[in-house]
Amino acid sequence: MVFLKKVLALLFMVLFPMMVSAQTVITVVDDENGNPIPGVLMRLSNQTKLIADENGQARANLNHQLTALFSHLAYEDLWKNLEPGKTDTVRLFKKTNSLSEVVVSSFGSARSLMEQAAAVSQLNEKELYRFNETSLVNAFNTRSGVRMEERAPGSYRISIRGSSLRAPFGVRNVKIYWDDIPFTAPDGTTPLNILDLSNVQNTEIIKGPAGSIYGAGNGGVISFTPKKIKANSANADLAIGDYGLLKYRLGMEQLLENGDIYASFVQQKSDGYRDHSALDRKVFNIGANFYPSNKQSISTQLLYSDLFYELPGGLTAEQVAENPQQTRPGSATQNASISQKSLYGTFVHEYDFNDKWSNKSAIYIQTTDFENPFNLDYKKETQYGYGGRTKFTLNDQWGQFPVRLLVGGEYQFSNTSAQNFGNQNGQADTVRFSDDLITTQGFLFQQIEVNWTKNMLMTLALSENFSRFDINRNIDASTGLSYAVERKFNPVWVPRLAFSAKINPFSALYGSMSAGFSPPTIDEVRTNEGSINLDLEAEKGINYEVGYRGNYGDGKINLDVSTFYFKLDETITTYTNEQGVVLFRNAGATDQKGIEAQIDYSLIRSNTAWLQQLKLGHAYSFHHFLFKDYVNDGENFSGNKLTGVPQNNLVNRLDLETQSGFYLNMTHQFVSELPLNDANTVMQDSYNLLNARIGWRGNLSNKLELEIYGGTDNLLDEQYSLGNDLNAFGGRYYQPAAPRNFYGGIKVKMRY
The missing domain is CATH 2.60.40.10 (Immunoglobulins)
Incomplete structure (x- = not known):
């Protein structure tokens, strides 16, 4: 009997899980x-x-x-x-593996990239995080026609199909939007360095003038999209590296009944490769998205950034050979640096009135405290500003032809109190001049898109642009006088005509003719030595372009190639006086011809094999940019290469992913020699950069994600400058970049 009970108990233990x-x-x-x-x-x-x-x-x-x-x-x-x-x-939900699946919102119209009649590049979140996560520089430089520079940690410049001549420091002549908010100030400058990489999820880059719908700027448009919330989570990131690099981030994301809320804090610090090149940036961001109904959505953000970085200054070739880590004489003594505290508040509202009409409107307010001791002076600025953008969209039929109509406008205002002092061992000394600066810019735009056939799309657009600035000089120590001047630019009409035609479902041709203009910024008119150059004219240009896009093998191969001719009049260039102050002048015209190509292909793409993906990519730019009719002080620069532009730029990428979570990203970039002055008598040598990142990402449980990574920048240990001082006085052209250096980090994400 006892034996029978034991047998029954054993059978129960075996069979019970099967029964339940x-x-x-x-x-x-x-x-x-x-x-x-x-x-x-x-x-x-x-x-x-x-x-x-x-x-x-x-x-x-x-x-x-x-x-x-x-x-x-x-x-x-x-x-x-x-x-x-x-x-x-x-x-x-399917990932975007081919060009026909990639949807971009360029020129105000969400269409697949295959339908867009413009040179547009996209950087998704994975592509932004292929590198060391300290800046956008490496990711941006993987795109043909785009060159982003970092002369010192935190000091960025961007040129799209052009030169950084107008940007001795900072980002100019490129229009930037963040969550559909005009992030570029009305004076044409953009504080890109106040953003952290974590404030961006996707990026769209329009190459060439886009003034028909985005206003001033010949250098193109960059649109940043903030991260979208998918689940309740808390996350923490930590990164360390050579030259005192330390970066950490804390964040949380919470889904609500009809929306979501998120917040993050990031601090990034480094000592820098060169002496006197430290960086300390703190960024706090809180935002929310609400969906009151299926017809409307609301998003709002608050961004606070506290940025400080030191300026080591340019070196001569002899100084670089002696010690590339040294500073320009006087930079450390004078505490050459930038301290900037910025606050942005944004509000974006989308509403569908019916199945035909919709509207998207965005407004922002911002304040900035800026302090810049430099070798020659000491600058302090306090600024506040506001602005907004609205766009109405109509989707309808024009007879048998589908039509999309866009009408809208944008307006920005800023008021700056700016003082320039002498610099006494890093401290503000006697005031030299003090100004109140008011800048306004606005434009109206309208665009019509007509599908003449199922595969033929025509776009016709036009904007009317208005801008002015007022300079009220309260103190001028050199003259003892106070006065006021203004510069009002005549209304500028900027048209665009474009066609795109699908050859088949997998390939398309496009062509466009677009105009652009770019008035001088207030920093170009009002320079650091106190002069005001009201004779500086706006740049104006027109761009002609044709291109081809195609994807083959079920999205395994994607090709994007274009050729363009951009004629720019009244090109603004720099020169430096004997005191080392950067000044600006118009330089006649430039002819800019180019070919740009990008191809990506997957050698392996399997969900069941251990090696899930092996992907290669190549991006090539050929830029034949020349000065035309440029004579200054008896010197004829006509026919010279455009300063700061390499003729050839090649990028090669390799991405490998395994089913177990290991990954490898490798990037090679070749940059040909480039002229450092308008006379083309000084050149930067060509160089090759090789960067690599390896890591593992996976799920430790159903609630916990982990990523561990490490990498190397400049694996070949090249000596180069990632951003030079152009037309520099005294031969101080060079801003040496770091040699081979290493970094690593860990990311933890917990869902709840």
């Missing part, structure tokens, strides 16, 4: 078309792994609820709870 467990059937389908997706990997929280069969199905015997991670190389990851004994259909 039940088979769960999971079917995985494409969210867009409902087709089954074979090869989906399902990782259950009990460590079980399942793979969907050719019908997109898998079966599991469950005795309680489990959480599963669904992953496939061509689809976005998805977490989902599975119940015992139920039949469940899981819908996955």
